[in-house]
Amino acid sequence: MRITLRAATALLGAALLAGTPHAMARTGSADQADSTGISVPAAAPAADPAYEVLVFSKTAGFRHSSIDEGIATLQDLGATNNFTVDATEDAGAFTGSNLARYEAVVFLSTTGDVLNATQQTAFEQYIQGGGGYVGIHAAADTEYDWPFYEGLAGALFQSHPAVQSATVKVEDRAHDATAHLGATWQRTDEWYNYRSNPRTTAHVLASLDESSYSGGSMSGDHPISWCKDYQGGRAFYTGGGHTDESYGEPAFRRHLLGGIRWVADRTQADCRPETGYQTLFSGSNTNGWKQAGPGGFTLADGTLTSHGGLGMLWYSARELQGDYSLKLDWKAAGDDNSGVFVGFPASDDPWSAVNNGYEIQIDATDAPDRTTGSVYGFKSADLAARDAALNPPGEWNTYEIRVTGERLELFLNGRKINDFTNADPARSLAQGYIGLQNHGDGDDVAFRNVRVKQSGPTPGPRAGEVKGVNGKCLDVDGAQTADGTKIQVWTCNGSTAQRWTVADGTLRALGKCLDVSGGGSADGTRIQLWTCNGTGAQGWTPQADGTVRNPQSGKCLDASGGTWNDGTPVHLWSCHAGANQKWTLP
Template identity: 75%
Template sequence: MSRTLTRFARMAAGALLCATALPALTAASATAAPDDPAYQVLVFSKTAGFRHDSIDEGITAINQLGAANNFTVTATEDANAFTSGNLAQYEAVVFLSTTGDVLNGAQQTAFEGYINNGGGYVGVHAAADTEYDWPWYNGLAGALFHSHPNIQSAQVRVEDRAHDATAHLGTTWQRTDEWYNYRTNPRSTAHVLASLNESSYTGGNMSGDHPIAWCKDYQGGRAFYTGGGHTAESYSEAAFTRHLLGGIRWAARVTEADCRPETGYRSLFDGSATTGWSQAGPGSFSLSNGTLTTQGGMGMLWYQAQQFTSYSLKLDWRLDGDDNSGVFIGFPPSSDPWSAVNNGYEIQIDATDAADRTTGSVYGFKSADIAARDAALNPPGEWNTYELLVEGERLRIYLNGRLINDFTNTDPVRSLQQGHIGLQNHGTGDTASFRNIRIKELGGGPGPNPVTGRITGLDGKCVDVSGSNTADGTRIQLWTCNGTGAQNWTLPGDGTIRALGKCATATGTGDGSAIQLFTCDGGTDQRWTPQANGALLNPVSNKCADADGVSSADGTRLHLWSCHGGANQRWVLPS
């Protein structure tokens, strides 16, 4: 079966599936995957250097995975299998602890052609100790072996819990293996699925950033690598064999994932707490195993702590069956979930509905490219990854790394240029789960250029830094306007308000919390959102900058107070 036909056949079968939350791993459940169409895998284990005594156990385990998951395994150490005609029958080729120079020039050319034609590569452990003089293979594998300490237990940090190779794992994974150091760090060219905590064992030499499993699209094909698998015991370890199965399934194109390199994102939800988030409406979300899952009636969990202008938002989601949910963006702060519906945009998540109301659509405004969406979509029961890329009034939607929708807002009532983000709880009976919500603020967004000048408030008095003092904790107050640097404020467009090289900062979230000058650190306590009525909202507290006591006397301090629209909460900003 061709790689393209494999994908569409799987989608047809997968659409009928429904899954529940993952149970605790057992030897039986660890190898279970959704029903896949039949395909073939070549396992290649030739060694021209050190030979691992775990190769036989590895072949046995992959054969067992194939028998349980509908793929046929051909195991060989004969490099003559690497001809264009022979390789064409395989959806993936596993390099199982190969070492040294294992292919001649003609065989290398055939394998390059196989990958260029959409083939899949799975490198296991010493596959990184292979073909040092073949630059193309170095790029395929992602990184090559440098050294290793003794076999020992180490903590694996699971960075991606949506990919089929790691979705079954927790945020950390304690296991014993021989932990390779690599000559280069693959993070800039591959998507890192898991890395090692170098403080949890001895002998790591990658300066604290130590990828150990990754995936990448490579010259038309797919490449997955895992550094595990040195020990024979690995291949009877349920979590590891499920990890290996996920790599094979992705390389063979029977499951999808976003394997683009990813750097520069910060977490909005890392699986441990919902700090900065607020529930609107009667529904709610449970938190278990690092996963938010909808429950109860209609509502929305929204990130109250900050509004965003120009950004890339990534998050992982899963439906259990024919369920309904969505991601809202570009809406103003409100405890009413209908405010997001009426003022923002919903990026739909729905297994079945009309074209403009199903997964990948901007709900009610623009359908996704359905063919592209179907090619990228994992069915209910499996995880998917959205990237929502907002630049000005343009929104691009990526599903598992593929562009499926390109939308530009032309509605004068709505705007993508500033707003909150939220996760929809559609209603009782609709179950959706979310993980690993992260954002990269792009800067240089579509809003106005940085502006500098005075900020005036009640009776035309100026916002002032007491005594022109730059020490952290200096009082911010009202004072007669005098043109000094203590009254010269810059709004750089990132939500901060700055004077004398430091940021206006809320010292708490309750009524009466002082607003003082502090070193800029990117925290949500330093974010301010101008409102249409002239107020300055601090989103993390949902309170407004306020002149204490409705006074305009020199020295009146600024603090937070519940927003009420009064004259002592209205400010004129530089323009």
């Protein structure tokens, strides 16, 4: 049954991509608002193909009074979302033939040893055959001596403080279990501490802010909900659900529904472990980003949504060099057009990215080399793999763009769908900037959580003198550290006022950054020392001709005037590669 239903889901996605009339697009029911004010859909975005779920709530230890509420909630969710719930406490249900009926098995606050060896083997075979597991709350207080189960659940219970309110930090807002939530989620529950941290073996969806409550013991990194692919199957766990009241919260109910839908293969997500990424766009502001060309992006609810165009929002504060992995979440409203650019030089002209970089396309119904998952105009995605991994319009997807030298691998919701190698000597994937396209009126595509991980040799911080015209050094006037301090050229003297650090696309001295006053772009704009803030006013990129360019303005660091004495100020000026614009960095 699992194979048939999953194939039906893939065919639905393929039909949407093939240009099925929009009347078949997924639509949601009316939203409900929970006590936190979060807008929560009462049901999944569309009717999924029908399936069956087994809810197992046997206890051999502490029994939660909320189990009855949990069963009723899961049955209610099933009634409104096209799945049937069978609830049991009979471990005899764990046979190969019986488990084959179900797309998901929910362990609802089970405790202790609940399955014998034969039943454990049947469940292992079910997961290895592509089955789904959902663990709720005390599912982590179960089967301590069964290594397979510990790996499936992700972590096991250690202790808990009293029931209290805490702040949940939502780390992944693309997964169906958490996409409806804000960046934080305030709720009351019994918050488990776990014997191990699952972050290295599972994808963390949400974690606890241990400073927001008493009794957390996981050293500040406290996952509370996660997902993972496991031995051929899928596993989702949430630490919530101790209290009866939990099951009346629309946001928590939608959280459970999303977990069930994912393990039942009704929605897709990247559930590979994720560590070491640096945030380029977190949702709170667009510091370091700059719009090129017409149109733009609206920022609301931690989400950038495109409008107008053709333009591009590009990350001007940092050029990516060497090997890296770029991840971001995106959602198309319908048959919309957008893309992600990589490997292009600094420019305020969006066509520079088109002509000098590569675009990873987002577009449901174009030609194979110009549709979702393609390297636009160069290579189509593996369409069968793409269709199986793709969520339809209205639901979030995750791209990973992995660059190794001149090779680009593209992963959609954790599945590899394209593999392209640059052979154009005029282009390079090994260095350049990244950007998000706003294609035009009516093309509404949203982005969240843009992050990057440098995974190969990259330039590290370098410190020393910055030498310019007549061999003089870039100098902080009087070694002062106040915001607005003048930057000048001065005879090199080895002082701290002339010691600059090149790191992450900035030039730093005395703990502050080289800054274009007011983020200006006019010739003659003052260059000063200022508190580092990640904006484009503090981005500097060395060029092959010896100039140092501020990508936001497209202009160069320039020693002013025609004679250059000690104390001559530097300013911003149109690039011309004259002697007073050439600098040697550490």
